[in-house]
Amino acid sequence: MLDKLEMNSLVNAETGKVSRRIFVDQALYEQELEQVFARSWLYVAHESQIPNPVDFVSAYMGEDPVLVIRDSRGKINAFLNTCRHRGMRVCRADEGNAAAFTCTYHGWTYGNDGKLVGVPGYKEYYYEELDMEQWGLVPVTQVDTYKGLIFGTFDAETPPLREFLGDMAYYLDRFLDKREGGTEIIGGTHKWVVQANWKLAAENFIGDSYHFPVTHASTIRVRSLDQSYRGRGFSIRAGFGHGVLADWPVEPHMLFQGSETAQRYMIENLPEMAERLGADRMKLRYGAGGLFPNMAFLDIRPQIMVFHPRGPQKTEVWAWCFVDKAASPEVKEALRLNMLRGAGPGGITEQDDMENWNMCTASSRGFVASHHDFNYALALGREHDHEQLPGSVAPRVSEHNQRGFYGSWAKLMAGKSWSQVR
Numbered sequence: 001m002l003d004k005l006e007m008n009s010l011v012n013a014e015t016g017k018v019s020r021r022i023f024v025d026q027a028l029y030e031q032e033l034e035q036v037f038a039r040s041w042l043y044v045a046h047e048s049q050i051p052n053p054v055d056f057v058s059a060y061m062g063e064d065p066v067l068v069i070r071d072s073r074g075k076i077n078a079f080l081n082t083c084r085h086r087g088m089r090v091c092r093a094d095e096g097n098a099a100a101f102t103c104t105y106h107g108w109t110y111g112n113d114g115k116l117v118g119v120p121g122y123k124e125y126y127y128e129e130l131d132m133e134q135w136g137l138v139p140v141t142q143v144d145t146y147k148g149l150i151f152g153t154f155d156a157e158t159p160p161l162r163e164f165l166g167d168m169a170y171y172l173d174r175f176l177d178k179r180e181g182g183t184e185i186i187g188g189t190h191k192w193v194v195q196a197n198w199k200l201a202a203e204n205f206i207g208d209s210y211h212f213p214v215t216h217a218s219t220i221r222v223r224s225l226d227q228s229y230r231g232r233g234f235s236i237r238a239g240f241g242h243g244v245l246a247d248w249p250v251e252p253h254m255l256f257q258g259s260e261t262a263q264r265y266m267i268e269n270l271p272e273m274a275e276r277l278g279a280d281r282m283k284l285r286y287g288a289g290g291l292f293p294n295m296a297f298l299d300i301r302p303q304i305m306v307f308h309p310r311g312p313q314k315t316e317v318w319a320w321c322f323v324d325k326a327a328s329p330e331v332k333e334a335l336r337l338n339m340l341r342g343a344g345p346g347g348i349t350e351q352d353d354m355e356n357w358n359m360c361t362a363s364s365r366g367f368v369a370s371h372h373d374f375n376y377a378l379a380l381g382r383e384h385d386h387e388q389l390p391g392s393v394a395p396r397v398s399e400h401n402q403r404g405f406y407g408s409w410a411k412l413m414a415g416k417s418w419s420q421v422r
């Protein structure tokens, strides 16, 4: 385990120097699973995926498979999706509705509250000596929701979710709470694997405005995207490692680019949105944003993504299209198509990004290369407070948010407990 001093030599959030080793090293990766993933609030599912009693959906927290279940009384619980007998996956379906889960190896059965309720041969083979109370599914220590998003953490000491989100809640509301009824997920879960460290994907959404005109030059040309607002935008650090890239103030007709249907929808419903969130907040247009450690969002596609770690040099990406529940079927379909065109292995911008993350990872694992730091010094020291926008604000093209992200990462990696981290 690296201590605080050693961690400071890997990540210097003040100068923007970050060691490449944190993107390729196996020992650091294992420490990360324990100290970052098992101690942070992680996004696991959207409430609209489990609307009814005993609905469930499969998810991951780090490398741990979990089941998110709405129990018979409507409460949302989450458990490790692994049988207590020999570790078999208790539920092999992505989602569904089930009163109980029977393991396909030897047949232990768990209720939707996680309790072990059935053991084949309980009398004949176990002689009634197995204490079934002790062998229920392992629960996720804390589960909480924020406006439809379900999060879990394995650490009892992790600060409450609302506190963990901090100023990010203000920006999340701009997606999640624009209209009565909130949001819902449509079109299933998109999954794919990239040969890259998960942090490269996460930091890209949290803070990288710099790459857009270069990496996505072809997208800008093909879609005739108007870049004129970028000069007025901000990188905003909001809460523990979270960040958002926003243009502000943006005229209503510029709130949504890429789909005329979606653009019309925003303009028509702006009065309701402004009444709910305030006129200032509805002048925000996001490039991208992300929640520490591994969730990202884009409102122009619109999508939520999670970067599941699968080793230091491999990441499994899960993505969902989310829309306002109150939108018409026509608008929802336009948004879904907009997401498909941009996101995923075939998405016009995603392809560009993945190529970068894969090669940044591959070219950093050599012995010599791994000992030369990355540079995160863009627009260092240009941050300031803003009268209307909460958080710490810097120019749109800066690495302010990435410095915040890696600063938080290093704190968690060095701190033995949340009280030390805080």
Ligand code: FES
Pocket (backbone or CB within 6 Å): 083, 084, 085, 086, 087, 088, 103, 104, 105, 106, 107, 108
């Ligand atoms: S592994 Fe599940 S019953 Fe044996």
Ligand SMILES: [Fe+2]
Pocket (backbone or CB within 6 Å): 204, 211, 212, 215, 216, 349, 353
């Ligand atoms: Fe990108």
